[in-house]
Amino acid sequence: MRADVVVVGAGPAALATAVRLAEAGRQVRVIARGNGFTHWGAGAVDALGRLGGERVERPLEAVGRLPEDHPYRLAGEAALRDGLDWFARFAAAAGLAHAGDPDRNRDQVTALGVLRPTCLLPEPAAGPLSGRVAVVNFEGFRDFSPALCAAGLRGAGVDAVPASVPLPPWDHARYFTAVELARAIDDDDFRRRLAPGLARAAAGADVVVVPAVLGVRGGHAPWADLQRLVGTPLVEAATAPPSIPGLRLFAAYRRRLDALGVGWQFGFPAVGVERDGDRVTAVRSEGASREVVTHCQELVLATGGVAGHGIEANRDGTLAEVVAGLPVEGFPDRTAFLGERFLGEHPLGAAGVRVDAELRPMNASGSPVHANVRCVGGLLAGHDPTVEGSREGVALATATRTAELLAPTPTPAT
Amino acid sequence: MLHVEQTADRCIKCNVCNTVCPVSAVTDLFPGPKYEGPQGQRFRAGIDTGDSPDHSLDYCSGCGLCTQACPEGVMVAEINQVARERLVTARGGLGLRDKLISRPSLMGRLARPVAPLANLLMAARPVRLAVEKAIGVHRAAAMPRFSGTTFRSWARHHRAPSDATRTVAYFHGCAVQEFEPEMGAAVVRVLERNRVRVTFPRQACCGLPLVSNGGFDAGRAAAVRLVGRLRAAADDPGVIVANSTSCGMTLKAKYRELLGMDDAATRAVSRAVYDICEYLLELADEDALDRSFAPLPAKALYHPPCQLMAHGVGTPALDLLAMVPGLEVERSRAGCCGTAGTYGTKVEKYQIAMDVGASLFEQVAQARPDFVVCDSETCRWHIAKATGLPVYHPVQVLDRAYQV
Numbered sequence: 001m002r003a004d005v006v007v008v009g010a011g012p013a014a015l016a017t018a019v020r021l022a023e024a025g026r027q028v029r030v031i032a033r034g035n036g037f038t039h040w041g042a043g044a045v046d047a048l049g050r051l052g053g054e055r056v057e058r059p060l061e062a063v064g065r066l067p068e069d070h071p072y073r074l075a076g077e078a079a080l081r082d083g084l085d086w087f088a089r090f091a092a093a094a095g096l097a098h099a100g101d102p103d104r105n106r107d108q109v110t111a112l113g114v115l116r117p118t119c120l121l122p123e124p125a126a127g128p129l130s131g132r133v134a135v136v137n138f139e140g141f142r143d144f145s146p147a148l149c150a151a152g153l154r155g156a157g158v159d160a161v162p163a164s165v166p167l168p169p170w171d172h173a174r175y176f177t178a179v180e181l182a183r184a185i186d187d188d189d190f191r192r193r194l195a196p197g198l199a200r201a202a203a204g205a206d207v208v209v210v211p212a213v214l215g216v217r218g219g220h221a222p223w224a225d226l227q228r229l230v231g232t233p234l235v236e237a238a239t240a241p242p243s244i245p246g247l248r249l250f251a252a253y254r255r256r257l258d259a260l261g262v263g264w265q266f267g268f269p270a271v272g273v274e275r276d277g278d279r280v281t282a283v284r285s286e287g288a289s290r291e292v293v294t295h296c297q298e299l300v301l302a303t304g305g306v307a308g309h310g311i312e313a314n315r316d317g318t319l320a321e322v323v324a325g326l327p328v329e330g331f332p333d334r335t336a337f338l339g340e341r342f343l344g345e346h347p348l349g350a351a352g353v354r355v356d357a358e359l360r361p362m363n364a365s366g367s368p369v370h371a372n373v374r375c376v377g378g379l380l381a382g383h384d385p386t387v388e389g390s391r392e393g394v395a396l397a398t399a400t401r402t403a404e405l406l407a408p409t410p411t412p413a414t
Numbered sequence: 415m416l417h418v419e420q421t422a423d424r425c426i427k428c429n430v431c432n433t434v435c436p437v438s439a440v441t442d443l444f445p446g447p448k449y450e451g452p453q454g455q456r457f458r459a460g461i462d463t464g465d466s467p468d469h470s471l472d473y474c475s476g477c478g479l480c481t482q483a484c485p486e487g488v489m490v491a492e493i494n495q496v497a498r499e500r501l502v503t504a505r506g507g508l509g510l511r512d513k514l515i516s517r518p519s520l521m522g523r524l525a526r527p528v529a530p531l532a533n534l535l536m537a538a539r540p541v542r543l544a545v546e547k548a549i550g551v552h553r554a555a556a557m558p559r560f561s562g563t564t565f566r567s568w569a570r571h572h573r574a575p576s577d578a579t580r581t582v583a584y585f586h587g588c589a590v591q592e593f594e595p596e597m598g599a600a601v602v603r604v605l606e607r608n609r610v611r612v613t614f615p616r617q618a619c620c621g622l623p624l625v626s627n628g629g630f631d632a633g634r635a636a637a638v639r640l641v642g643r644l645r646a647a648a649d650d651p652g653v654i655v656a657n658s659t660s661c662g663m664t665l666k667a668k669y670r671e672l673l674g675m676d677d678a679a680t681r682a683v684s685r686a687v688y689d690i691c692e693y694l695l696e697l698a699d700e701d702a703l704d705r706s707f708a709p710l711p712a713k714a715l716y717h718p719p720c721q722l723m724a725h726g727v728g729t730p731a732l733d734l735l736a737m738v739p740g741l742e743v744e745r746s747r748a749g750c751c752g753t754a755g756t757y758g759t760k761v762e763k764y765q766i767a768m769d770v771g772a773s774l775f776e777q778v779a780q781a782r783p784d785f786v787v788c789d790s791e792t793c794r795w796h797i798a799k800a801t802g803l804p805v806y807h808p809v810q811v812l813d814r815a816y817q818v
Contacts, residue, residue: 001728002699010485029728034485039430175445179433242429258745263733267482268726287726289666289684295699309485 001294003029003263005406006283008270008323009302009310011036013377013395015253016087017300017402022260024407029294030262031285033269033309035250037378037391042238043212043245044108045087045098045396047080047119048072049389055117059393060102069382071394074357075401083396088120094252095219099126109209110238111144113152113160117389122245124214124223127235129153131206133160135237136198138167141181143240144211153209160209163201168193182216182244191222195229202232212236212244219248268292269309270323273299278371280324297372298406299324302395304378306348311379319351321379326353326361326369329381345387352381358405359398374402418492418671425452425488431480436750437473440769444473447480450497451490458497471497473763475754475770476626477720492671495626499672502628511549515756516623516632522560522592529562536560552764556753556799558593558791565595569614572602578611579702582693583647583686585656585665588619589791597791600813601657601690607816608697608704615647615654622664623756625672634673637680641669645679648686657690657807659722659790660755666725689722691789691808695730698737708818709740710811715783717746717774717797719790720754731789731808738815744781748774751788753796768800775800787811 007018010032022028048059048066056062060081063072072080084102091098100106100120107115108125113135135150146162153160167173168190172180184190202208214236215222227234236245257264271291274282282295301323303310311319311328319328330351339346353361353375360368361375376398378385385391431447432438438446450471471494480490502508508516525532535541542553565586582605590598602612621636644665647654656662665687669675688696697703718729735743751771752758758767778786778801786805788794794805 001695001730031728033487035430035434035483036485039433040428172442174442175438175449176442177429177432177446179429180438180442183439242433247433255747258747261732261736263728265723265726265728267484267723269487285726287666288663288724289670289687292727 001029001292003027003294003296005029005298005300006031006294006296007300007302008032008283009036009304009308009377010034010266011302011304011308011377011395012038012392013399014302015250016083016396016399017302017376018262019090019253019256019260020086020399020403021407022257022262024403024409026407028262030257030264031268031270031283031294032264032266034266037304037308038246038250039243040241041243041246041391042108042110042116042118043122043243043249044118044125044238045084045120045392046389047084047102047105047393049105049117051388057105058103059105059119067382069354071380071383071398072390074355074359075397079400079404080393080397083400084120084393086400087396090256091249091252094255095221096248096252097123097220099123108238109149109153109235111149111211111240113149113156115156119393122236122248123220124234124236125212125238125245127207127233129158129207129209129235131159132204133158133207133209134202134205135160135162135209136201137164137211138181138213139164140167140173140176141178141211141213143178144237149209149237165194165197165201177242178211178213178239178244179216179242179247182213185213185222185226186215186217188225191226191229195226198226199230199232202230205232207233207235209235209237211239213239216244216247217251273324275370278368280370280373283323299373300376300402301373301379302376305352305385308378311351313348321353324361324370324373326375327363328352329354345384349386350381350384352383353379354381359401374405376402418489418496419455421487421489422452422455422493424486426486428485430483430485431488431490434479434483434749436477436479436752436770437475437766441473441766443766444470447474447490447494450474451480451493452488454497455493458500469501472501473766474498475750475757475767477750477754478724479720479749482723489671495672498628499630508627508629508632511551511760512627512629514549515551515759516627516629517619518623519588519592519619522588525560526562526564526592529560532560546761550761551759552761555759555764556795558589558795561593561595563595565591565598566614568595568599569602574611575606577609578606579609581611581613581651582653582655583613583615583644583651585617585644585654585661585687586614587617587656587658587661589658594791597657597807597810600807600810601655604694604809604813604816605655608694608702613647613651616643618643620661620664622660622668625664625668626755630673634675637669637673637675641675641680641683644683648682652686653688653693654683654686655688655690655693657789657809659689659719659725660792662687662689663721663724689725689727689730689789691730691734692725692727694809694812695733698734704816705737707738707812707815710738710815710818711740712784713742713744713781714785714787714811715744715746715778715781716808717748717751717786717788717793719788719793720750722789731787734808734812735787738811741811741815743787744783746774747777751793751797753792755792758796767796771796771800778803
């Protein structure tokens with residue numbers, strides 16, 4: 001196998017990097033151990049939600065206050081702005097228009113009734129929660145409690161009341177999750193039968209919050225249609241995985257990759273590289289019966305941190321980057337393993353690969369380990385995407401920087 | 415390496431597998447790979463009664479998309495296949511229908527002397543109705559056409575050119591031998607065009623249909639026999655090409671994963687097997703592929719079969735087809751065409767197979783290609799029946815572009 005650029009990973013950083021490089025004319029191949037963060041996330045584009053324990057209102061402005069080794073400082077503020085702009089255009093062209101701008105954070109409502117700061121929101125999640133809010137679940141959907149969500153919102157000062165509506169008779173009454181429900185809502189007729197009950201539950205409310213299940217195959221069109229039928233603004237709340245907004249986005253990325261001729265293989269992790277001097281010449285990935293070798297000129301690692309399996313912890317307390325064996329920093333001592341809170345500040349969350357200004361992994365003395373390897377997204381040291389709320393922004397900024405470096409725009413002839 | 419069932423421990427309950435399952439998307443007879451696989455496994459582990467917590471796992475088509483989507487390395491589809499074997503054993507083994515459809519070479523051999531008559535009969539609606547009633551093969555399911563001659567009889571009369579610079583053994587499998595000898599001839603012509611000498615080691619059914627229907631003991635017997643016959647070819651010439659993506663996948667991985675065959679002979683054979691397009695693309699990477707394809711001004715829709723994606727080599731056919739001038743290729747967005755081997759032929763599963771394939775058939779209807787391209791024979795038969803279009807193996811397209 002052979003490609004100009006191999007991108008390893010399937011999360012926000014990998015998908016954006018692969019598309020941007022292919023759009024710039026590079027021949028790209030994607031290898032991933034499985035699906036990535038799109039399926040787990042809240043379905044919004046976080047740029048910078050928290051800094052020093054405080055909520056950030058102006059993410060782009062706050063970038064200047066980040067440490068110098070933060071991925072945003074390395075990629076540059078311009079790369080973040082350009083990445084967010086590119087994403088907004090890409091998503092809108094795919095029928096997934098987003099609201100928001102990089103200069104001001106917005107609120108995303110979650111299933112717990114928390115208002116989390118984020119930068120760009122898919123339109124179905126973007127409506128303001130003003131006036132009287134009805135929080136409505138679809139009966140039988142177990143991943144959303146309207147009482148819990150409404151209580152959380154009341155705590156945040158929103159006038160919210162819980163309600164639920166029965167589902168029309170359908171084929172999946174026996175077993176369903178967000179996915180089956182979203183597929184049912186893709187169907188015009190199902191929406192028509194669902195709308196009257198939802199309208200009754202919405203009576204007297206200015207806004208209706210529902211779990212993020214309003215269609216998965218038709219982009220945002222099923223949401224817009226149901227909102228029209230109900231006659232009240234509908235706002236999707238982020239729910240537990242699988243993330244329906246993430247599935248919509250993943251499908252859009254894959255369609256784009258297919259249209260650009262980017263080959264991909266999921267389910268078989270990259271496990272090593274071949275080298276010639278300071279260059280990586282090929283990636284080795286698992287295959288059905290023997291390792292598959294994909295030769296490349298450039299390698300982009302978008303494998304994520306510990307949760308994404310880009311980094312693995314060894315029993316002796318050291319950390320290892322799994323594909324190229326790059327040095328990993330940010331994990332001081334095994335006793336630090338015991339954090340106070342699940343997904344709270346934990347040194348593993350910020351562990352990563354240290355890179356230079358061209359996103360090349362560095363060794364302890366600060367020089368690049370490989371001339372043609374770039375690291376993007378959650379794999380990078382110097383940030384904790386979960387705690388600071390920066391995952392998609394770092395993905396897009398570093399994808400943009402990588403595209404600039406590996407596929408420079410040809411200078412017009414003078 | 416972990417045993418298939420042990421990988422259930424890696425499950426973090428994220429539901430990603432359920433988002434890609436094409437079967438649970440169209441019927442709630444199958445609740446989804448997460449419930450049947452890693453979750454059901456907790457109730458099976460250590461229970462030696464052979465009973466399973468939920469018999470609906472028989473509705474798993476075995477397409478394997480869940481295993482490929484899982485970010486944690488859970489072998490979801492394989493867990494289900496192992497559990498199905500226990501279910502089948504508890505029922506006293508394969509039923510008559512599953513025994514028959516699991517032995518394509520036997521069916522082909524029986525029908526061969528009367529192939530035209532057999533094809534005429536199998537095209538007759540009353541006959542198909544009777545077959546459906548008698549054994550449970552759906553009246554409308556796609557059936558291969560029996561061939562009056564075999565591939566090996568063609569190969570015996572075939573004169574190989576003398577300019578070869580390398581050699582491969584060809585595992586043609588049952589489908590080429592009994593139903594599609596012309597497919598095998600195309601494989602041989604394309605390889606020989608590239609100065610590859612082709613040998614035809616003695617072979618037999620790989621056992622996949624038996625394994626996927628839950629008949630592991632019979633499948634293992636077939637596997638052991640085939641490994642014995644291919645063992646020498648694994649050393650010399652060292653490369654065994656296969657054009658059936660599902661048989662190739664079985665030889666590469668399923669003997670080890672599902673049948674627990676981890677002996678030296680099986681490992682040697684597994685490592686020697688290449689999908690034909692994988693092999694041709696390796697030739698291209700070494701600049702050893704003849705790229706003088708004649709223009710084929712046509713539009714094709716390429717559907718990579720689910721079993722091809724289980725090889726872990728991506729979609730080599732897309733790279734090869736891109737070398738044919740004038741050929742416009744659109745990639746299928748469907749993960750599975752629905753039939754998944756013999757699954758879609760069963761009376762209780764035919765409609766599920768058609769519903770799973772619906773998104774592919776819709777894409778075909780919208781794209782209006784001149785033909786469809788797909789690497790797997792059962793998928794080709796299913797897609798051809800459902801769309802009414804000719805469906806070719808990628809190598810048949812290359813063969814044509816060499817001959818024009």
